[in-house]
Amino acid sequence: MKKQKQVITSTGVPVREKPLGLRIWNNRGYYLMFIPVLVFVLIMNYWPMLGIRYAFYDFKPVGTPKFIGLDHFVKMFGTAAFWTAFKNTLQLSVMKLLITTFTAVVVSVFLNEMGNLFVKKSLQTLIYLPHFMSWAVVGGIFYLLLDPTSTGMVNGMLRDIGFLGESDPGIYFLADSTLWRPIFYLINIWKETGWGTIIFLATLSGINPELYEAADIDGATRMQKIWYVTVPALTNTIVTVLILNLAKVMNMFESVFVLYNPAVYDVSDVISTYIYRQTFMNAMPNYGYSTAVGLFKALVGGVLVVICNYASKKTRGRGIV
Amino acid sequence: MKKKIVSLLLVAAMTVSMVACGGKGQQASNTEAGTEAAGTEAAQEEYKLDKITCVVNGTLTANVDCGQAEFEKQWEDAVGVDLVIKQLDHSSYNEQVGTLFVSGDYPDVMIMSADMYAQYAPTGILWDMTEAYENAEFQSRVTSKTTNESLKKDGRLYGFAPAYGNGCVTYVKTAWLEACGINADDIKTYDDYIDMLTKFTTMDPDGNGKNDTFGVIAAGFLGNEAPFINYLPEFWQDAYPAIYxxxxxxxxxxxxxxxxxxxxRLQEAYAAGLIDPTTLTNGTKDAREKWFSNDQSGSSGVFTYWAGSWYQTLTDNLSKNDVDDRITELAPIAEVGAYLDREAPVWVIIDDQDGDDSREQAIFDAFIETMLDGDTVQTLWVYGAEDVHWSTKAEEFTTNAGTEKEKTYTYEEGKFHLKQNPNDPNSLWKKNAIDPALLIAPLTNGYFSVEGLAAEGNAFFLENCKPAPESPASPTYTENAGTIYDAKIAVVTEVVTKGADVNKAMEELYVNVVGSIVDQCLTELNGN
Incomplete structure (x- = not known):
């Protein structure tokens, strides 16, 4: 007679493992509830993945896709514009992540220190609002503000304070390779810092007040309390936020798309915008090439997720997936 | 264990889907082959057409918010076939057409730009309408045969242009000319042109006391569709920066x-502040709205834009914004010689590849042949729906009521006239999909609205234009047009806006990047 496998229950008692069919039947309610989710995930997440195969095909709007092996990848790795986009994606994403996280932490700490609840809540609302604006609107606003002609508010202010002479040409901030990235980071700080503070403020509200009382008894100044109590309490959350967001660094499109232009492709073009141009600037695009670039982007993103998972296990004792 | 089961389920689902997809494709191609065989054997009978699906861009101005339902209904009543219009976003038309095709959602008939037509014509997806076109009833009334003759690829016609392409002419604000003491007739050479731009930039032509104006504004230094150079012709002159x-x-x-x-030339003018720097990033809408903006500070005196009805439209917009609305059309300077008449957009019929032309011929007869019937249907395409966009009934209406610009229009019974724009009752409707001034075969019912500035602008353009070069199409070009354009833009921006050495930029950013691709394109195009 076949020996049945034993399993250990949560209370540590060894019991015989029931047959799969019986286990499913016993939990049929859960399985039934799981079916819609499974179907949804299969259709929405896995079905589109079938398109990955086109990375190995010559696939145009007209005609039958033709298998061409790794030709698209050979072309991609031999294209300077692709490597520029790849390098920019990593640089812009990582810098943006570090800068916005840092500013969110600083703003959270300041908000936490505010005694006047009305001012604190009002400020919180004000800094959250930009997050809800679409990138298209943000792009339009900043193009207007930074316009190099007399209609641009920033150039007007620079003239008013004498930084620019009346006859000097205006600074074209968004078309200058040296200025584009700082402007991009500033716009991201303006738009996303408020939203980023939510998780840090939640952590701050959970800090045991006895720690501050103990610090008071020890004669700590306000800055010392921030440095020795508040910041250490936030460290774990900061690491978590950084790790979780690091996995998403390859997904950068709208924020760049609405702010970049041909003059700054060298510092602004990212993989998603490169794919966009390759696909939609051609009268007859080759979707195979776009898919190949997209697949490479996804692979890099996958590798980053694995690295983040490993880093998460090391720092937090548990993974993110 | 549960994880394993879920994983197995997912793998199984993917495998089944992959197999199912492969099977479906095979089945489709088998069916296609079968149908083709049957089709070639079948006698070419009269095809009973009950519906036409049409894909169009923003050039159909009778859009869903502007009387498209009435246009569609009147077209159906006139032709006796159900018409289904899918109007795609104008600015992303190429990408949306690509998406439609990939999803297998082919329309029966659609509009294509010259560039799209050049790429799609060799693929076999467009129906060869050569014979249908030559035998069309409208041939006897066509006044400009060259328009469609020039569209032929290896002697065969795959798309039909009911109007010639039109092009851009250089418009100058008359008030600015006067403010700077310039006579437009004296602008004959590039030096004269630059002198005018310099005065517009330095002599405060808008009179606001600030040195904040520019000579010229455009939508990009190099356009992204043929003929590429039409927004700044005085700088490009005899250059045509594309394969031609x-x-x-x-x-x-x-x-x-x-x-x-x-x-x-562009570099020098840009450095001298004669070109509005936003030209680098402007779209056409940005450029024209800045040009006729209510706030003229930071505006420009010169704007090269579409001829004909746009002459009237630009004037109307200046007037609407309370800006001096007088515009002078600048004759081509000596170095330009003539403005470019672009390759016309075309209507194409999608070939269903069944080897039987009767369906495509029926679509041609119902859709394209009637488009130039000289009467009811042509009027629909040119002016829109009767009693919505135009009318012959007696009526009186007022635009800009209660303002200084109030104007009353009175028409007697039987008199053809355009009505108020359904979207803007303060202006008159101008045209539908085909510009009446550009028609290759005139209306025979006497309905003609091109008068005033539109007529003047059209006549001016015709006197001063030459055909734009033909768009290329080869496998390598089709594959790499975007990459080549990126390389060109890199050179243009590096030289014009960053002051780089032109030879160095050309070598590093163009020859080294896409030189071999362009060579391959030329080899294919020249049949070497």
Whole structure:
């Protein structure tokens, strides 16, 4: 007679493992509830993945896709514009992540220190609002503000304070390779810092007040309390936020798309915008090439997720997936 | 264990889907082959057409918010076939057409730009309408045969243009000319042109006491669709920075001395502040709205834009914004010679590949042939729906009521006239999908609205234009047009806005990046 496998229950008692069919039947309610989710995930997440195969095909709007092996990848790795986009994606994403996280932490700490609840809540609302604006609107606003002609508010202010002479040409901030990235980071700080503070403020509200009382008894100044109590309490959350967001660094499109232009492709073009141009600037695009670039982007993103998972296990004792 | 089961389920689902997809494709191609065989054997009978699906861009101005339902209904009543219009976003038309095709959602008939037509014509997806076109009833009334003759690829016609392409002319604000003491007739050479731009930039022509104006504004230094140079012709002059045919040979017009000279001219004018710097990032809407903006500070005196009805539209917009609305059309300077008449957009019929032309012929008869019937249907395409966009009934209406610009229009019974724009009751409707001034076969019912500035602008353009070069199409070009354009834009911006050395930029950013691709394109195009 076949020996049945034993399993250990949560209370540590060894019991015989029931047959799969019986286990499913016993939990049929859960399985039934799981079916819609499974179907949804299969259709929405896995079905589109079938398109990955086109990375190995010559696939145009007209005609039958033709298998061409790794030709698209050979072309991609031999294209300077692709490597520029790849390098920019990593640089812009990582810098943006570090800068916005840092500013969110600083703003959270300041908000936490505010005694006047009305001012604190009002400020919180004000800094959250930009997050809800679409990138298209943000792009339009900043193009207007930074316009190099007399209609641009920033150039007007620079003239008013004498930084620019009346006859000097205006600074074209968004078309200058040296200025584009700082402007991009500033716009991201303006738009996303408020939203980023939510998780840090939640952590701050959970800090045991006895720690501050103990610090008071020890004669700590306000800055010392921030440095020795508040910041250490936030460290774990900061690491978590950084790790979780690091996995998403390859997904950068709208924020760049609405702010970049041909003059700054060298510092602004990212993989998603490169794919966009390759696909939609051609009268007859080759979707195979776009898919190949997209697949490479996804692979890099996958590798980053694995690295983040490993880093998460090391720092937090548990993974993110 | 549960994880394993879920994983197995997912793998199984993917495998089944992959197999199912492969099976479906095979089945489709088998069916296609079968149908083709049957089709070739079948006698070409009269095809009973009950519906036409049409894909169009923003050139159909009778859009869903502006009387499209009435247009559709009147077309159906006139032709006796159900018409289904899918109007796609104008600015992303190419990408949306690509998406439609990939999803297998082919329309029966659609509009294509000259560039799209050049790429799609060799693929076999467009129906060869050569014979249908030559036998069409409207042939006897066509006044400009060359328009469609020039669209032929290897002697065959795959798309039909009911109007010629039109092009851009250079408009100058008359008030600015007067403020700077310039006579437009004296602008005959590039030096005269630059002198005018300099005065517009330095002499405060808008009179606001600030040195904040520019000579010229445009939507980009180099356009992204043929004929590429039409927004700044005075700088490009004899250069044509694209692959084009010179005699019987295709050549690369970008890596030429003419283009390098043009880039240096642009560089110098940009550095001197004569060109509005936003030209680099402007779309056409940005450029024209800045040009006729209510706030003229930071505006420009010169704007090169579409001829004909746009002459009237630009004037109307200046007037609407309370800006001096007088515009002078600038004759081409000596170095330009003539403005470019672009390749016309075309209507194409999608070939269902069944080897039987009866369906496509029926679509041609119902859709394209009637488009130039000289009467009811042509009027629909040119002016829109009766009693919505135009009318012959007696009526009286007022625009801009209660303002200084109030104007009353009175028409007697039987008199053709355009009505108020359904979207803007303060202006008159101008046209539907086909510009009446550009028609290759006139209306025979006497309905003609092109008068005033539109007529004047059209006549001016016709006197001063030449055909734009033909768009290229080869496998490598089709594959790499975007990459080539990116390389060109890199050179243009590096030279014009960053002051780089033109030879160095050309070598590093164009020849080294796409030189071999362009060579391959030329080899294919020249059949070497």
């Amino acid at each position: 045919k010179e005699g019987d040979t295709w050549i690369d017009g970008f890596n030429t001395q003419a283009t390098k000279d043009a880039l240096v």
